[in-house]
Amino acid sequence: MDPRLYSWFSSMFTAFCFMLKLACKCEICHAYLTSSWTKEFDNLCDWFTHLLEKSATGTIHIHVLGNTITANPENVEHILKTRFENYPKGKPFAAILGDLLGKGIFNVDGDSWKFQRKMASLELGSISIRRHGFDIVSSEIQSRLLPLLSSVSGKQQVLDLQDVFRRFSFDNICKFSFGLDPGCLELSLPVSEFAEAFDLASRLSAQRGRASSPLIWKLKRLLNLGTEKQLKQAIKLVDELAQKMINQRREKGFSDRNDLLSRFMGTINDDKYLRDIVVSFLLAGRDTVASGLTSFFWLLSQHPEVESAIREELERVVRSSDGRQQIASYDQMRDMHYLHAALCESLRLFPPIQFDSKFALEDDILPDCTFVRKGTRVTYHPYAMGRMERVWGPDCLEYKPGRWLKDGRYVPENPFKYPVFQAGQRVCLGKEMALVEMKCVVLAIISRFNIRVPNPKQTPRFAPGLTANVRGGLPVLVQEKAIVS
Numbered sequence: 001m002d003p004r005l006y007s008w009f010s011s012m013f014t015a016f017c018f019m020l021k022l023a024c025k026c027e028i029c030h031a032y033l034t035s036s037w038t039k040e041f042d043n044l045c046d047w048f049t050h051l052l053e054k055s056a057t058g059t060i061h062i063h064v065l066g067n068t069i070t071a072n073p074e075n076v077e078h079i080l081k082t083r084f085e086n087y088p089k090g091k092p093f094a095a096i097l098g099d100l101l102g103k104g105i106f107n108v109d110g111d112s113w114k115f116q117r118k119m120a121s122l123e124l125g126s127i128s129i130r131r132h133g134f135d136i137v138s139s140e141i142q143s144r145l146l147p148l149l150s151s152v153s154g155k156q157q158v159l160d161l162q163d164v165f166r167r168f169s170f171d172n173i174c175k176f177s178f179g180l181d182p183g184c185l186e187l188s189l190p191v192s193e194f195a196e197a198f199d200l201a202s203r204l205s206a207q208r209g210r211a212s213s214p215l216i217w218k219l220k221r222l223l224n225l226g227t228e229k230q231l232k233q234a235i236k237l238v239d240e241l242a243q244k245m246i247n248q249r250r251e252k253g254f255s256d257r258n259d260l261l262s263r264f265m266g267t268i269n270d271d272k273y274l275r276d277i278v279v280s281f282l283l284a285g286r287d288t289v290a291s292g293l294t295s296f297f298w299l300l301s302q303h304p305e306v307e308s309a310i311r312e313e314l315e316r317v318v319r320s321s322d323g324r325q326q327i328a329s330y331d332q333m334r335d336m337h338y339l340h341a342a343l344c345e346s347l348r349l350f351p352p353i354q355f356d357s358k359f360a361l362e363d364d365i366l367p368d369c370t371f372v373r374k375g376t377r378v379t380y381h382p383y384a385m386g387r388m389e390r391v392w393g394p395d396c397l398e399y400k401p402g403r404w405l406k407d408g409r410y411v412p413e414n415p416f417k418y419p420v421f422q423a424g425q426r427v428c429l430g431k432e433m434a435l436v437e438m439k440c441v442v443l444a445i446i447s448r449f450n451i452r453v454p455n456p457k458q459t460p461r462f463a464p465g466l467t468a469n470v471r472g473g474l475p476v477l478v479q480e481k482a483i484v485s
C-alpha cells in the first residue's frame with residue numbers, strides 16, 4: 001500500500017478518535033476509548049457486567065458506540081417480544097455481517113426472515129430430524145471423539161479440549177446442514193481450509209462491530225486494506241467451498257435427503273441464497289455448541305460433586321451393569337433432569353453468545369423508563385444477566401445446578417431472565433438439538449474418561465469474536481478409566 005495513503009488514513013483515524021473523545025466526556029466512554037477498563041477487568045463482558053450491576057436500572061449507555069445495553073429482564077421482554085417489530089436486527093447489523101452472512105437467517109428481517117424461519121422450523125422441529133441429528137452426533141462420538149481421547153490417554157500429552165469440541169461440532173453441523181463430512185476430528189486433526197477460513201471471516205466480521213464508527217471499516221474495505229483485505233480473502237474461500245458443497249449435493253441428489261441444504265434446494269434455485277442460508281447455520285451451530293461444552297468441562301473440573309451426580313443419574317436411567325455406558329438413548333436422555341440442569345446452569349454463567357444487538361426503528365421508552373432514540377443500537381446482555389444479584393440472587397456467581405430443580409425435576413426459567421437462546425419470536429431454533437448434542441458428549445466423556453484441567457483456577461479470558469471462545473483454549477490431560485468387570 002502507498003505509504004502516503006496509509007499515513008493519511010492513520011491520521012484520519014486518530015483525528016476521528018480524538019474528536020469522539022472530545023465529544024463525549026462521560027467516564028464510561030473515556031474508559032472504552034482508552035481501554036483503561038483493562039486495568040481492572042480481564043474481559044469487556046466483565047466490565048460491562050460491573051457497570052450494569054452498579055446501574056440502578058440495570059441499563060447503561062456507551063455513547064461513543066451509540067449503544068444502550070441492558071440486563072433488565074423486563075426490558076429484554078419488551079425488546080424481544082412486546083415491541084418485537086420495533087427492534088429488528090436493522091441495517092447497521094446487516095452491513096457488519098452482510099459480506100459473510102449475506103441474506104442468511106441471522107442477518108435478515110421481514111419476509112426473507114419469515115420464509116427461512118418457517119422452513120428451518122419445519123426442519124428442526126420434526127422428531128425424525130432431531131433423531132437424525134442424534135444419530136449424526138452419536139456416530140461422530142463413537143468413531144472420532146472417543147478414539148481421539150483414547151489415543152492421548154495416560155500419555156501426559158496436553159490436549160486442547162476447546163479445539164476438539166470446535167472440530168467435533170463443525171463435523172456435526174456440516175453433516176447436518178450439507179449432508180457432507182469435512183472430517184475435522186479425524187485422529188490426525190487435519191487442517192480444514194473451510195473451518196479456518198470460516199473462523200477468520202467470523203472473527204474479522206465481529207471486529208467491525210467493535211469499531212467506534214462504521215466509517216472506519218467501510219473506508220478500509222473500500223481501499224482493500226489490512227483486516228478488510230484479509231476478510232475479503234477469507235470470505236472468497238468460504239464462498240468457493242460452500243459452492244463446491246452445493247454442487248456435490250446436487251450431483252449426489254437431494255430429493256430423498258434429510259439434510260437442511262437438500263430441503264432448501266427443493267424450493268430455491270439461487271445458489272447464492274442457498275450459500276447464505278447454509279453459512280448462517282454453520283455459524284449458529286458450530287461455535288455455540290463448542291463454547292458451551294468448553295465452559296461446562298472447565299466448571300466440572302472444579303465441581304467433582306456435579307460429575308458424580310451426573311454419573312449416578314446416568315446409572316439410574318440407563319441401568320447398565322458394565323459401568324461403561326457411552327451414550328444414553330434419545331428417550332433416556334429426556335429423563336436426565338440433573339444433567340439438563342447442570343448444562344443450563346453452566347450456560348447461565350458462560351453463555352456462548354454473550355450479547356445480542358437490535359436497532360430501534362422508532363423512538364421508544366423501555367419498561368425501566370430508559371428513552372431509546374430511533375436508530376439506537378439496543379443490546380441485551382445474557383452474560384451480565386447471569387451474574388446479576390438482582391436477577392439470580394446472592395449466590396448468582398456460584399455454579400449450582402440445584403437452582404433449576406424442584407423435587408428432582410427440571411423447572412424451566414422465564415426465558416427473558418435467561419435469554420441464552422434469545423427468547424420471543426426469534427428464539428434459537430437449534431436449542432433442543434444443541435442440548436442433546438451437549439448431553440451426548442458429556443455422558444460419553446465422563447463415563448469413560450477422567451479429564452483433568454491442569455490450571456482450573458485460571459479464569460477464562462475470551463478472544464473477541466461472534467461467539468465466546470477462550471484465548472489459549474482449554475488444555476486438559478486425559479486418563480481412560482479402568483473397565484469395571
Ligand code: HEM
Nearest residue numbers: 117284285288289292352353420421422426428429430434
Ligand atoms: C448452545 C448452543 C446454542 C446457543 C447458546 C444458541 C443461541 C442462539 C441465540 C442467542 C440466537 C439469537 C441470535 C441472533 O438473533 O442474533 C440463536 C439463533 C438461532 N439459532 Fe441458536 N444457539 C445454539 C445452537 C444452535 C444450533 C445447534 C442450531 C442449529 C442446528 C441453531 C440454530 C439457530 C438459528 C437458525 C437461529 C436463528 C433464529 C432466527 O433468527 O429466527 N442454534 N441461537
